[in-house]
Amino acid sequence: MGEKTKVMSLRLDQQTYRRLNAYGTSRGISDSAAARELIAGGLAADGLSLYSTELGTYLRGVVQPLLDQIDESLERRNAEQEDRIARVVHRATRASIVAAIAAVEIEKGTFEGLDGVSAADIYAAYDKQAGLIQAGYSLEEARERVRRGKE
Numbered sequence: 001m002g003e004k005t006k007v008m009s010l011r012l013d014q015q016t017y018r019r020l021n022a023y024g025t026s027r028g029i030s031d032s033a034a035a036r037e038l039i040a041g042g043l044a045a046d047g048l049s050l051y052s053t054e055l056g057t058y059l060r061g062v063v064q065p066l067l068d069q070i071d072e073s074l075e076r077r078n079a080e081q082e083d084r085i086a087r088v089v090h091r092a093t094r095a096s097i098v099a100a101i102a103a104v105e106i107e108k109g110t111f112e113g114l115d116g117v118s119a120a121d122i123y124a125a126y127d128k129q130a131g132l133i134q135a136g137y138s139l140e141e142a143r144e145r146v147r148r149g150k151e
Helices: 014-027 031-110 119-134 139-147
Strands: none
Touching: 014 031, 031 119, 119 139
16 A cells, blocks of 8 residues: 545635646646645745754854854964064064164264254154155155145
8 A cells, every 4th residue: 555645625815826826837737736845845844944943053052162262262363463463563663763763863964954953853854744655645745745834
């Protein structure tokens, strides 16, 4: 003897029947075969939903601590990298400032006309130009703006 089946009637409103019939027509199957396929698919999806919820809860419980640990490890490594980069940038920045101060002193000693100008004023003029260049102005535009007293 084959599989046991249950015969039943199914009442559908017109819109649901049209959708069922369109599904069956598109698949090349009868209305009753389309209804069986859709019911089986719906029940399977419902069952997967039940299992996926339980499975998802379990996996989240197992995986979340691992993800948190990885996250913490990445944050720690990121902080270490930032510290290393800050130390390197600090050294380079300090060296460039020393070079800039030395250049101003050399400039003062080289040009007699700067004898009465303070090194701080010369440095400030160059600093303003550098700030303007950093903001997107060309060297010529920056020098002109500082010369006109616009910055």
